[in-house]
Amino acid sequence: MAGMTQPPAAEATPTPVAVVNGNPLVKLPEDLYIPPEALEVFLETFEGPLDLLLYLIRRQNLDILDVPIAEVTRQYIAYIDMMQEMKMELAAEYLLMAAILAEIKSRMLLPKPEITVDQEDDPRAELVRRLQEYERFKNAAQCIDQLPRWERDVFGVTVDVSRIEIPRILPTVDLKDVLSAFQDVLKRAEQVTHHQIQREQLSVRERMSAVLSRLMHAASVEFRQLLDGREGRQGVIVSFLAILELARENLVEIVQEEPLAELLVRRRGEGGVQFP
Amino acid sequence: MNLKEIVEAALFASPRPLTVEDLGHLFDDNERPAAEALSTALAELTRDYENRPVQLQPVASGYRFQVRAAFSPWVSRLFQEKPARYSRALFETLAIIAYRQPVTRGEIEEIRGVTVTSNIIRTLLERDWVSVVGHRELPGRPALYATTREFLNYFNLQSLDQLPPLMTFGQDEWPVSATLADASTVPSPEDVG
Amino acid sequence: MNLKEIVEAALFASPRPLTVEDLGHLFDDNERPAAEALSTALAELTRDYENRPVQLQPVASGYRFQVRAAFSPWVSRLFQEKPARYSRALFETLAIIAYRQPVTRGEIEEIRGVTVTSNIIRTLLERDWVSVVGHRELPGRPALYATTREFLNYFNLQSLDQLPPLMTFGQDEWPVSATLADASTVPSPEDVG
Numbered sequence: 268m269a270g271m272t273q274p275p276a277a278e279a280t281p282t283p284v285a286v287v288n289g290n291p292l293v294k295l296p297e298d299l300y301i302p303p304e305a306l307e308v309f310l311e312t313f314e315g316p317l318d319l320l321l322y323l324i325r326r327q328n329l330d331i332l333d334v335p336i337a338e339v340t341r342q343y344i345a346y347i348d349m350m351q352e353m354k355m356e357l358a359a360e361y362l363l364m365a366a367i368l369a370e371i372k373s374r375m376l377l378p379k380p381e382i383t384v385d386q387e388d389d390p391r392a393e394l395v396r397r398l399q400e401y402e403r404f405k406n407a408a409q410c411i412d413q414l415p416r417w418e419r420d421v422f423g424v425t426v427d428v429s430r431i432e433i434p435r436i437l438p439t440v441d442l443k444d445v446l447s448a449f450q451d452v453l454k455r456a457e458q459v460t461h462h463q464i465q466r467e468q469l470s471v472r473e474r475m476s477a478v479l480s481r482l483m484h485a486a487s488v489e490f491r492q493l494l495d496g497r498e499g500r501q502g503v504i505v506s507f508l509a510i511l512e513l514a515r516e517n518l519v520e521i522v523q524e525e526p527l528a529e530l531l532v533r534r535r536g537e538g539g540v541q542f543p
Numbered sequence: 544m545n546l547k548e549i550v551e552a553a554l555f556a557s558p559r560p561l562t563v564e565d566l567g568h569l570f571d572d573n574e575r576p577a578a579e580a581l582s583t584a585l586a587e588l589t590r591d592y593e594n595r596p597v598q599l600q601p602v603a604s605g606y607r608f609q610v611r612a613a614f615s616p617w618v619s620r621l622f623q624e625k626p627a628r629y630s631r632a633l634f635e636t637l638a639i640i641a642y643r644q645p646v647t648r649g650e651i652e653e654i655r656g657v658t659v660t661s662n663i664i665r666t667l668l669e670r671d672w673v674s675v676v677g678h679r680e681l682p683g684r685p686a687l688y689a690t691t692r693e694f695l696n697y698f699n700l701q702s703l704d705q706l707p708p709l710m711t712f713g714q715d716e717w718p719v720s721a722t723l724a725d726a727s728t729v730p731s732p733e734d735v736g
Numbered sequence: 737m738n739l740k741e742i743v744e745a746a747l748f749a750s751p752r753p754l755t756v757e758d759l760g761h762l763f764d765d766n767e768r769p770a771a772e773a774l775s776t777a778l779a780e781l782t783r784d785y786e787n788r789p790v791q792l793q794p795v796a797s798g799y800r801f802q803v804r805a806a807f808s809p810w811v812s813r814l815f816q817e818k819p820a821r822y823s824r825a826l827f828e829t830l831a832i833i834a835y836r837q838p839v840t841r842g843e844i845e846e847i848r849g850v851t852v853t854s855n856i857i858r859t860l861l862e863r864d865w866v867s868v869v870g871h872r873e874l875p876g877r878p879a880l881y882a883t884t885r886e887f888l889n890y891f892n893l894q895s896l897d898q899l900p901p902l903m904t905f906g907q908d909e910w911p912v913s914a915t916l917a918d919a920s921t922v923p924s925p926e927d928v929g
Contacts, residue, residue: 314824315850360850400847403903407835408827410900414891419812419819420805421892422556424790426597426748430612433619437670438626440634442698446707448631449638452655469642469703476644476689479676518645518677518687535680544806552789552807557814569810596745613737614745617762621750 316364317401319346324398331398336375336391340368367394474509479518482534490521490530546576547584554588560605633663637672641694641706645676645687664688672697739769740777747781753798753889796888796895826856830865834887835902838869838880857881865890 313319323342324331347365350357374390389395415421481488493510494503510532513519522531553569554561563581570576585606589599592608600609610618636659639651651659667673672694678684695701746762747754756774763769778799782792785801793802803811812819829852832844844852860866865887871877888895 314828315848317849358850364849397847397849401849404828404831404835404847406903407900408824408831411831411834411891412822412827414893415805416819417802417890417892418815420808421793422803422808422811423751424555424608424748424801424803425558425751426555427600427607427609428618428622428749430609430615431618431622431749432612432615433622436623436626438629440629440697442700445634445638445641445698448634449642451631452635452639455656469706469708472642472644473690473703476676476687479645479687480674480689483676517680534677548789549807549810552803552811553814555790555801556803556807556811561814569813596741597748608748610745610749614742614749617742618746618749620762621746621754 314405315358316343316361317398318405319343319361320364320394321398321402321405331402332395334391334395336368336372340372343368470505471508471512474505475513475518478506478509478513478532479534482519482532487522487531487533490532493532546580547587550581550584551588554599554606554608557607560602560607562605565605629666630663632657632659633666636663637667637690637694640667640673640688641690641703644689646689647679647681647685647687649685651688670697739773740780743774743777744781747792747799747801750800753795753800755798758798793892794894795892796885822859823856825850825853826859829856830860830883830887833860833866833881834883834896834899837882839882840872840874840878840880842878844881863890 313322320339320343323339324334329335329339344365347357347361350361371390371394417423478488478493481493490510494506496503498506510519510521513532514521517535519532519534522533523529524531549569550566553566557565563578563585566581567575567578585599589601592599596614597608597610600607632655635655636651639654640646643650643654648659648664664673667688668675670693671691673688674691675686676689677687679687690703695703700706742762743759746759750758756771756778759774759778760768760771778792785792789804789807790801791804793800825848828848829844832847833839836843836847841852841857857866860881861868863886864884866881867884868879869882870880872880883896887893893899
């Protein structure tokens with residue numbers, strides 16, 4: 268991955284050629300390693316001034332901690348000038364870096380105040396730090412780019428599950444919700460209608476359903492079979508009231524086939540009529 | 544990396560069944576295996592997966608890996624949705640059936656003042672909270688609905704009498720707990736029907 | 737039907753990675769296996785699939801079966817859509833967020849020496865690779881970016897620890913062996929981002 272931005276040109280020692288005021292299209296410096304047709308993608312090839320500087324340093328195997336600042340500055344400015352000669356839009360960061368390099372270069376030329384130069388006093392120190400920092404993340408980015416990636420390198424498995432039966436979970440209901448809903452119904456009914464909903468013994472209505480339900484299976488049942496003595500007096504009364512109410516609502520009929528025969532409770536409708 | 548492994552990888556990755564022809568297209572023209580070779584690979588894979596949780600299943604549009612039905616009790620939980628909530632209309636309908644049974648849909652609608660959807664009736668029948676106990680002898684012979692023993696069981700009631708009496712309507716709060724505690728003296732209808 | 741088979745079936749059936757906890761929820765409370773039993777099953781399955789076209793991969797959100805990278809030349813042909821390509825600028829930004837999080841856009845720009853376009857940030861947010869986790873108490877209250885669990889899932893990682901270590905000063909060579917050695921890194925102008 269070291270060669271990512273390096274064109275396959277043969278290595279050459281940097282030759283001190285000035286390009287700045289010449290015609291860059293015909294007199295490209297040989298150490299720029301960028302063929303004219305590639306200049307178009309220059310800005311996309313380098314991720315900014317730090318990237319370009321790193322390229323210049325790494326390409327020549329220079330020590331990043333002891334960058335020959337004059338030489339690197341010369342090359343950097345050559346690139347920048349070339350871009351401008353070609354009227355390519357150059358990000359402001361590139362020009363700013365050129366200024367920084369020029370400033371470092373001039374400070375390097377100043378006579379050193381002391382003989383033992385502290386590393387921190389090195390005018391290049393800040394630039395070197397930034398270059399190193401940038402290079403770390405540049406490499407980290409390449410590493411992330413190479414990680415096995417979902418749907419590019421590795422793929423999810425899709426296994427059919429149509430044979431899997433999914434039981435439905437039914438909602439749970441609180442009786443209070445049912446009752447409060449009913450309360451609303453009654454309030455509405457009171458407001459709009461003449462509906463008289465009076466107190467009824469629910470056990471009677473319940474028993475009405477039970478009798479009807481029994482008549483679903485047999486078209487008729489003997490009256491006395493519907494009155495179970497084991498329920499006690501009150502149970503018998505409930506059943507009796509239920510049968511009377513069913514008869515009143517025309518849901519059953521009470522018949523006697525012949526005098527003194529068993530009293531039958533028969534459901535209304537086709538089934539009942541056909542009963543022998 | 545042999546042919547069988549490539550076929551296996553593709554069948555696992557594919558979101559749809561793959562035919563022998565589809566599998567052939569995974570390869571460049573000059574490297575495409577013969578259809579027989581692919582069929583052989585499929586046959587071998589089918590055998591390999593015979594007693595596995597996942598099986599290779601031929602369907603109309605090709606081959607696909609499938610999770611065996613036997614794993615439904617566990618695997619189904621991955622796909623179970625949170626149960627929906629029932630509508631107020633359903634509660635109202637259920638309450639009217641409980642208090643006014645046996646009752647037809649038309650009668651419920653008359654009390655509610657709005658239509659009762661088939662959906663609600665179906666849900667109540669599916670939950671086995673109501674059942675059809677007969678038909679009214681009217682045009683269309685409408686079904687008569689009543690609550691079931693399952694309804695009583697679900698709501699922890701011994702008999703309908705344990706529901707609050709209609710008299711107490713109009714109060715702001717239902718005295719539900721009080722009513723439920725008041726064990727009814729009316730015998731349960733268990734012996735009937 | 738043993739525990740390992742149930743785990744295997746569920747992992748194949750699931751559209752998303754499953755944690756040990758998720759796997760526990762496949763069982764009724766009174767039948768739920770211990771976490772260690774589930775972990776053992778996962779470890780055994782990982783071994784079982786070691787030399788298979790499909791592998792059991794732990795990622796940030798749990799375990800998932802996936803088709804090995806070695807099969808992508810064939811398997812990728814199943815999918816019409818080519819995976820998106822991303823620019824170097826985007827990956828540098830992502831790397832800085834991954835290693836330096838939480839970090840502001842300004843701090844990223846300081847390291848890169850160049851502007852980070854809104855386009856890059858938007859793409860990272862849209863891919864759900866990064867998210868805003870707060871704001872620095874500075875003028876303008878710049879957003880602080882961090883990587884997400886989805887970022888780890890996407891790059892086959894369980895945690896940030898598994899990212900390759902940042903190069904230390906003085907080291908000229910990057911430990912290439914730690915990553916896939918074959919992928920090309922040449923940037924191309926049609927890159928996204």
